[in-house]
Amino acid sequence: MAEENKVILHKTYASSYAMRVELARKIKGIQFECVDEDLSNKSPELLKYNPVHKKVPLLVHNGKPVSESLIILEYIDETWKTGPLILPQDPYERARVHFWANFIDQHLIPSTRKVWSTTGEEQEKAKEEIMEKLRILEEELKTTNHENDNLGLLQILLVTLFGSYKVYEEVLGMKILVPENTPLLYSCVTSLNKLPLVKEVCPPHDKMVALLSVYRQKLLKSNTN
Ligand SMILES: N[C@@H](CCC(=O)N[C@@H](CS)C(=O)NCC(=O)O)C(=O)O
Structure with missing residues (x-):
């Protein structure tokens, strides 16, 4: 280099x-x-x-x-101007993508943290909170002319956050990303998961289960202290 x-x-x-x-x-x-x-x-x-x-x-x-x-x-x-663009060039489209990226980071991710650090009723409540935020995001997806295999900023955020949704199901014992609640989001994440580039970056299922099980135990322990 x-x-x-x-x-x-x-x-x-x-x-x-x-x-x-x-x-x-x-x-x-x-x-x-x-x-x-x-x-x-x-x-x-x-x-x-x-x-x-x-x-x-x-x-x-x-x-x-x-x-x-x-x-x-x-x-x-x-x-790096070579290669596909991650953000739209059009100022309005770009502003929208920034808005939803901030929504994911400032609202959705804090809710997902709660589901990892709680159990029982509290965890159910946190799950409902995420499902509600996912429905809000689903409405946005309905308005955009998105292609499921286009890796723009929002797709990058969604697949790195929810691409391992099966790992979450295994570790948390609950389903969060389901087609019954958010069909577009579900199909977007499952299509993105099939892309070779995504497969190269996402750690294997079993390794993620092991890592996230330890992460969950740590969070639960720190919550009881
Ligand atoms: N807002 C940051 C969040 C990054 C973040 O939370 N990184 C974690 C690992 S997933 C970290 O480095 N934590 C170390 C620490 O909190 O001391 C970003 O978007 O880059």
Whole structure:
């Protein structure tokens, strides 16, 4: 890789935020060097280059850091003009995509966290909250002329968040993404899951079950302390 175009991605194996960047990199065909972070012992580079949040993903392009996955995706789209566009060019369409990306990050993901950290009635309530937010997203999908196998920003967010929905079913013992509630979203995620690029980025089912089972136990334990 030429020194003037050195790209390093700090990530962890199962971070869905990092998977967003991995997918963008594949879409654009960019050569990256990857650094796998241990979040209990973060690298000096991660602490130096992302001092505010100290989180992955972190992209370092020719020594210049870019953090926060949505910002990284936009940076990639603007910097590597070759390959398909991740964000629409039209200002209005772009604004809409930003709106729904923020909805996913600020409303949907916090609700999914609740379902992972609770049990019983509380978990059922959290599940209902997610289903309601998914129905809102479904309404948006109805208004857009989307193609299921087009990997734009929203598709990247949806497949990295819900592509492992069968893992969630196994670990949580409940179904969240179902065609009866949100048929378009369900068919969008299942079609995206079949794409070779997506398959390359998503960790295998059994490994995800093992990792997310540990994650759930940790969350439940920290909730009872
Ligand atoms: N808003 C951030 C969220 C990234 C995030 O939450 N990363 C987690 C891993 S999935 C992390 O690095 N956590 C480390 C920590 O909280 O110390 C983004 O979109 O990039």
